Amino acid sequence: MPLAEWKEMKTLADWEDVLSQSESQPVFVFKHSTTCPISANAWKEFTAYLESEPREDVSYVMVKVIESRDVSNKIANDLGVKHESPQAIVVKDRKETWNRSHWDITQQSIREALS
Template sequence: MNWNKLQDNAQLAQIKQESAEQPVLIFKHSTRCSISSTALSRLERNWSDSVGIKPYYLDLISYRSVSGEVAETFGVDHQSPQVLLIQNGECIYDASHFEISFDELKQQVVTV
């Protein structure tokens, strides 16, 4: 799995543009939380690039302001850990904690 790092608010405009071409995943990770580490590990173990989702990783401890901007930009409540699936500039799916599942993400892409 090749993560793209999300470290700057300006990248959110780029993500919106990219999501017109392919679905984009944002994974908001707390490096201080064991649940977040477990969710990240499960996602990485089950990941397949063949689905065509471009993954972004946000270390929300280091980039807390970016995490807040993600929540505001895409109209979701902040959670940690959290995944957001962005397509055509909009968040079409989000999940947090142990609800984070690659199989569920795949299903969301197929149905759109």
């Protein structure tokens, strides 16, 4: 059972809510490709992090890049971060403060980014 909950973003309105939320607390955004084995591995790392003493003052969200491509593209455009997947991005005050992709998404890298 995860110690921290995460929410899936499916609409542009969901992303706007998350972006606004980043003004009051950090947001961890996970861009997930449901057809990619590297993304499956990064997803395991992300969920393992959530099950092992995650920061409680962070909001955790996920977007499926194929199913919600408009949301994924809007995230890239709004933050000025080149789209990759899997990709993990920390957002604070409507700006990207950290991002990693592919094999660089590990429990350890997430922990360091949020410390």
